[in-house]
Amino acid sequence: MPAYHRLGEVPRKRHTVFRRPDGGLYHEHVMGSRGFSGPESLLYHHRAPTSVKSTSLRKRLEWRIEPDPTLRMRHFRLGRLPAPAKSILDRTPILFNRDAAMSHVVFETTPDFFFRNAEGDELAFVSRGRGVLETQFGELSYRDGDYLVIPRGIMHRYRPEQSTRLVTIESGGSIRPPNRYLNEVGQFLEHSPYCERDVRRPERLDVHDETGEFRLVVKQNNVLTDIVLDHHPWDVVGWDGCYYPWALSIRDFEPIVGSLHQPPPVHQTFQSDNFVVCSFVPRPFDFRPDAVPVPYNHSNVHSDEVIYYANSEFMSRKDIEFESLTLHPGGLPHGPHPGRVEASLGAKRTEELAVMLDTFHPLHVAEGATAVEDLEYGQSWLNH
Numbered sequence: 545m546p547a548y549h550r551l552g553e554v555p556r557k558r559h560t561v562f563r564r565p566d567g568g569l570y571h572e573h574v575m576g577s578r579g580f581s582g583p584e585s586l587l588y589h590h591r592a593p594t595s596v597k598s599t600s601l602r603k604r605l606e607w608r609i610e611p612d613p614t615l616r617m618r619h620f621r622l623g624r625l626p627a628p629a630k631s632i633l634d635r636t637p638i639l640f641n642r643d644a645a646m647s648h649v650v651f652e653t654t655p656d657f658f659f660r661n662a663e664g665d666e667l668a669f670v671s672r673g674r675g676v677l678e679t680q681f682g683e684l685s686y687r688d689g690d691y692l693v694i695p696r697g698i699m700h701r702y703r704p705e706q707s708t709r710l711v712t713i714e715s716g717g718s719i720r721p722p723n724r725y726l727n728e729v730g731q732f733l734e735h736s737p738y739c740e741r742d743v744r745r746p747e748r749l750d751v752h753d754e755t756g757e758f759r760l761v762v763k764q765n766n767v768l769t770d771i772v773l774d775h776h777p778w779d780v781v782g783w784d785g786c787y788y789p790w791a792l793s794i795r796d797f798e799p800i801v802g803s804l805h806q807p808p809p810v811h812q813t814f815q816s817d818n819f820v821v822c823s824f825v826p827r828p829f830d831f832r833p834d835a836v837p838v839p840y841n842h843s844n845v846h847s848d849e850v851i852y853y854a855n856s857e858f859m860s861r862k863d864i865e866f867e868s869l870t871l872h873p874g875g876l877p878h879g880p881h882p883g884r885v886e887a888s889l890g891a892k893r894t895e896e897l898a899v900m901l902d903t904f905h906p907l908h909v910a911e912g913a914t915a916v917e918d919l920e921y922g923q924s925w926l927n928h
């Protein structure tokens with residue numbers, strides 16, 4: 545998020561003496577991107593963030609591609625995956641390519657470790673649940689329908705208050721608002737479907753000045769490494785800058801509608817390098833009397849289209865359920881199911897709620913997703 549934010553205590557000038565109550569110096573820590581040329585923040589720690597007691601290999605990560613790569617329409621019923629996981633790290637891989645990796649996880653307890661993804665940003669969509677995302681930048685409350693944006697390298701931990709269901713997209717590039725919704729200084733424009741008031745930033749710092757052994761798990765180079773720190777990592781007394789985690793509710797996304805059907809870019813919510821994320825939310829249908837609300841058949845020849853359904857309603861689909869996920873690969877045209885066009889004529893509104901991922905390079909299906917695949921989905925258009 546480009547907007548400047550500040551929380552806790554910071555000195556008036558950067559890189560100047562800033563002392564603890566006992567007379568010692570706080571430890572300055574710049575966290576930035578793109579070699580000090582991108583967004584960054586400056587944090588002040590009770591203890592040196594470099595204080596590491598030990599490191600050890602936890603696990604090598606292998607996302608195995610399904611054995612049958614035949615091109616076809618796909619439907620996965622993610623709500624039927626085994627649940628809950630033992631920890632946030634026990635994610636089920638679903639889809640991936642060199643730019644994006646999508647996984648699914650359900651968890652109920654706070655882990656006994658902290659986590660840092662050092663090889664990508666994370667965008668987590670909360671389809672069910674409520675709790676707190678703890679970070680070194682402060683706490684962010686989350687609830688059903690929230691997107692949580694966790695930039696690369698930010699230490700965090702989920703503290704669920706209810707069983708939490710997440711779909712997570714990991715990205716090699718930064719996850720950010722679409723360029724066309726921002727002016728030259730990074731402010732949202734008037735036609736943007738969300739703005740600064742909708743963005744939730746870290747709310748409060750829960751400062752821990754504690755020594756001992758505290759476990760951190762870091763993901764880098766498809767490896768999980770266990771790191772033991774000699775102090776509690778939530779020891780930041782203050783920070784400021786433009787690099788931090790943030791949240792946006794899908795229910796705060798204001799839909800753009802027209803007299804005739806609007807194409808998917810009007811639903812775009814985030815962009816990254818070589819993919820976009822869109823939000824389909826409850827909204828009025830097209831209001832011209834002879835409009836066809838349901839989308840037309842289309843071949844987006846540069847994209848694989850993935851839709852995750854956060855409820856069981858979608859204007860152009862039948863036989864989906866909560867946490868269905870469809871993959872329409874770029875090599876095949878796709879469109880409404882039989883009967884959905886006629887059923888939409890004259891309709892005034894849709895209550896659908898869904899998240900779409902469009903990638904500009906083909907996706908692989910991970911082995912773990914095939915256990916809940918609807919194998920008849922590819923032929924579901926034959927019933928004319």
